[in-house]
Amino acid sequence: MEPTLLTRRLAALRRMDNVPAEDLDALWADCTPVRAADILGSWAGSDFDTDHPVHGMLAASGWHGKRFESVKVAHPLICRGEDGALFSNEELGRGLASLWDIEFRDEVTASMVYDGQPVVDHFKAVDADSPPTILLGVMNGKGVRHQGRHYYFVLEREA
Template sequence: MNIQEISQGKKVDVQKMIEFYDQLDGVDCSFMYGRWKGFEVETGHPMNGLLELASWYGKLFIDQETVYPLVILNTKKTALFFLDPKWLPLNIDFSLLKNNSKYLAGALKLLKTKDSKARLRMTEFRGTISATMIYDEKPIHDVFRKIDENTVLGWMDLKQQAQPYFFILQRDNQSSLCFE
């Protein structure tokens, strides 16, 4: 499996993604510093499609204590803003949000923040030590593995989640988009 197969938007078998993830090397926290563009990996997870509908752009890592886990593209697609994940429900039927997506982007603007909402730590997950983004107010750890120098595969580790949620981050040093 390679990055092209994962990022084509076609459904990928969850077990194959787990095997691919497990063969990748960990990264240290400083490797993650910077702006990253995010892409969902379609595995049939109930959340698949939701971040795209919300105009999810990616993540921003300033240092180990200053992390913005949800960077969103504004409705005009001209600037980025930070979303406070504290108010996002985790135990709902995600199809309700998907079916009412025309309201989603506007509603998310109400959840804007200027404050960092996560931090980075080195943790061991599935036998490998790697940089992990820990949300401040949610029981979520995003654990990263290195695909190449500018690409990581993330596994959203959420307690009592029936299936892993995977996403790709690609380093984004060239974007002209600024923050609101």
């Protein structure tokens, strides 16, 4: 699918309240798988209003995004403290994580495996940049699905 069409679809979904999970599933299906080594760096995060409980938890934590130092060292929860400084919230994330290329929904794509909890975030590129600058993420794992639905979020590469 044409990348500019995907970014327009993403922008439209980000403006919505109560985003239908089916729309996020469809966007995910049209995005491009990426490799773990191609997403290293710092990423600013945002999510969708889907009534998923993770949405409120991340907002309350001051979630800023994620940082992938290497495929072996990933910080799943970069948060902004009361003093405005960014920090890796290892307590909330129950440790760090690592990056792997994992099959999810019949495609192999970059995925972040949490060290301290049964959670995996999968990523696909929304844009055609190489390396990608906009990722769609879906959180997967034990106890993550809410009313049968995954939690979706967006990452945008920071300079």
